[in-house]
Amino acid sequence: MSTPRAATLVIVGAGPRGTGLLERIAANAPELRPDQPLHIHLVDPHPPGPGRVWRHEQSPLLRMNSMAEDVTMFTDESSTVEGPVRPGPSLAEWAGQFSGRSPRHEPYAEPDDPDVLAELRSLAPTDFPTRRAQSAYLDWVFRRTLRELPPHITVQWHRATATAVTGPADGPQQVRLAGRAAPLDADAVVLTQGHLDAAPGAGHRALADFAARHGRFYLPPEFSADADLSALRPGEQVVLRGFGLAFVDLTVLLTEGRGGTYRTGPDGELTYLPSGREPVLHVGSRRGVPYHSKTGYRLQGPPAPLPRYFGGAAVDALLATDGPLDLRRDLWPLMAKEIGFGHYHELFHAHAERTALPWEEFLAAYDRLDWYSPALGALVSAAVPDPADRLDLDALDHPLAGLAFPTPEAFQEHLRDHIARDVERRADPAHSADLGAFLALLSLFGQLPRVLASGRLTAHSIAHQVDGWWFGFFSYLASGPPGFRLRELLALSRAGVVRFLGADIQVRADEATGTFVASSPSVPGHTVRATALIEAYLPGASLHRTRDPLLRQLHSAGAVTEDVVSDDTHTHRSGLLSIVPADGRVLDPATGPHPRRIALGAHTNLRAAAAFARPRSDSPGFRQNDAAARALLRCMAALRPGRGPADGDGVGRPQARTTVPAG
Ligand SMILES: Cc1cc2nc3c(=O)[nH]c(=O)nc-3n(C[C@H](O)[C@H](O)[C@H](O)COP(=O)(O)OP(=O)(O)OC[C@H]3O[C@@H](n4cnc5c(N)ncnc54)[C@H](O)[C@@H]3O)c2cc1C
DSSP: OOOOOOEEEEEEOOSHHHHHHHHHHHHHHHHHSSSSOEEEEEEOSSOTTTTTTTOSSSOTTOBOSSOGGGOBSSOOTTOOOSSOOOOOOBHHHHHHTTTTSSOOOSSOOOOSOHHHHHHHHHOOTTSOOBHHHHHHHHHHHHHHHHHHSOTTEEEEEEOSOEEEEEOOTTSOEEEEETTOSSOEEESEEEEOOOSOOBOOOHHHHHHHHHHHHHTOEEEOSOOGGGOOOTTOOTTOEEEEEOOSHHHHHHHHHHTGGGTOEEEEOTTSOEEEEOOSOOOEEEEEOSSOSOOOOOOOSOOSSOOOOOOSSSSHHHHHHHHTSSSOBOIIIIIHHHHHHHHHHHHHHHHHHHOGGGOSSOHHHHHHHHHHSOTTOHHHHHHHHHHOOSGGGSOOHHHHHOTTTTOOOSSHHHHHHHHHHHHHHHHHHHHOGGGTHHHHHHHHHHHGGGTHHHHHHTTOBOHHIIIIIIIIIIHHHHHHHHSOOOHHHHHHHHHHHHTTSEEEEESSOEEEEETTTTEEEEEOTTSTTOEEEESEEEEOSOOOOOTTTBOOHHHHHHHHTTOSOEEEEEOSSOEEEEEEEOBOTTTOEEEETTTEEEEEEEEOSTTBTTOOOOSOBOTTSOOHHHHHHHHHHHHHHHHHHTOOOOSOSSTTTSSOOOOTTOOOOOO
16 A cells, blocks of 8 residues: 655745744644645745744844734634634733743743843733744744644755745746755745845945945845944944834944943933944934834723724725725725724723713714715814814824924924824823724724725825835834834934934935935925935835845746736836735746745735734734635645655655754
8 A cells, every 4th residue: 555645835934924824734734634744844044933034143132013912823713714713822921931920831941042031031911022032932833833733744944045946837846945956846835935135226226336436334225133234433424214113223223232221310211321332323204203102001991893994895895886996085084984983982982081972972973974074073073172182194194294493403302302292192091092093003904905906906006005105104103113212212312322304304425525415304404414324124025126036036937927006007016926815826927826836925915914913803914824724735635646745855854743954
């Protein structure tokens, strides 16, 4: 009797997404692959589980911008996945075992790093953990996933970069690894490559050339944790373009990372004590203000029953209309009304003393009115007496609009006041309506992918409103730094280490002096000359300029399709990899959806929110992973018998439920 052939799967990218997919394969295998052997090759130069972004080897100063209780890798009762729900601890619950707050989770092992262990022992659910603490959690999730695989499913990790995938649509695939002669044979391949580096575009290259000619420092968009900042001299004048999370990371590395410390005064105010090795950081951006602080509390009232205005039925109705759709005109009024619902639901339930109407009465009127109608403005004015309790999304979007300051110092003061008010508000549960709005904002991602997949949005709308405005606005409002980072920013500003430039900054390369000259209409007539320029944001998606060798190979072989949206008036090249939204199959320009290649994550045109799942939020990421895992298991069940998986690949034999660094 012959042994059944083991199917083989190669997963390229073993970060959180690759790990989440593995968990879903484990969960679905008893139903879809109850006994036939399956061997999974995980390919990643970084450790499986954490992967590159969350690897332990990075500065211990860098942190998450999520609270520990808001991060989970496990499905729960809210998850509408087709496969089985398999609950597990959130980061906070997992950390609780080290202080005895929660029971032990198998496989139990204390992290080797004593600093991480000490952090986990004292980690409160509402703390913002270090990236190293999250690294330990992801490492444990990976190990637990391996333990839960049935014995006929085996996993092997290859500490390597994948450089090429070849093979026909209807036959086995070969995956080449850097530094290995023999490719891995695979029945199917998954690309969970996440955040990728890209070579600088033309504008960035010109600035790099300018810097090289004049012996100046220039950093194009890069992953902050990996950037080499050592050439920046103490006291050097540096302009940073971008006021989001990359700015926060870079500032931490250039201040505390260079030996500076904070002292807390008796009134709780922070003072920055410089080491003397810091450069001077001039920061500006389009909005000119930092991303809003994350809230540091929980909802004070019951959660709003979301979605209400931007759910499945509303999107069905939108898609049933004729003609092209425009996000700002057709979708945004419903999306904004949903955010308003989250905001006012929390205000009326948790802080009813600051409202002037019963909730039911307010809601009955709110239901009937359009977001931008004067009647809705009048309803809110009548029902919510304090303007600070009203939600004004347009004012939030343009915080410096129409403001000009006579001197740089006047602007520094204004911005410090703006930031201090934001930090105070976002830490104060009296303003928990902000968290209600945030949760409603998150819920919008439940339906947006469907609208995008419908192909009904105009190219202009996808370019300028989805990829351009929406993701930026979402990050600015909902994905900012923890409050303590903004308090540190205030201290750095008072110490003169950080200087605020303003909104709509312009940076010019001045050949005569070999300096970067920055200006902003926020302080008319004022300029800053700097010898260094940093683009303080991550590289954008670009299939043309990607530094990833595998995607470069697939792209130059014409085996993948860039997501290009085109209509009569506009062509938008997004740089993203086109996939089938339902199950992640990669679109081959010649043959259509590739039955043996699947891609999931930030480099695809699914345009999902790039964030960890929050517990009990029916995370779309779990649904995507589940659908892809089920598609893969079905695809492999349908394969005809053939030769074994590892024959002749020279890399290793299937390992029974264990990872083996091969080579
Ligand atoms: C700097 C940063 C901070 C973030 N902070 C937060 C946060 O605090 N909270 C939150 O909710 N979300 C955060 N995010 C969002 C982020 O999307 C997720 O946390 C998560 O990292 C995404 O996981 P992923 O596996 O899809 O991608 P990644 O984490 O990028 O993992 C992809 C993996 O693929 C590997 N890979 C790529 N190409 C190849 C190849 N050719 N061969 C082999 N391996 C390859 C990489 O080495 C990497 O390990 C952050 C993102 C970044 C970039």
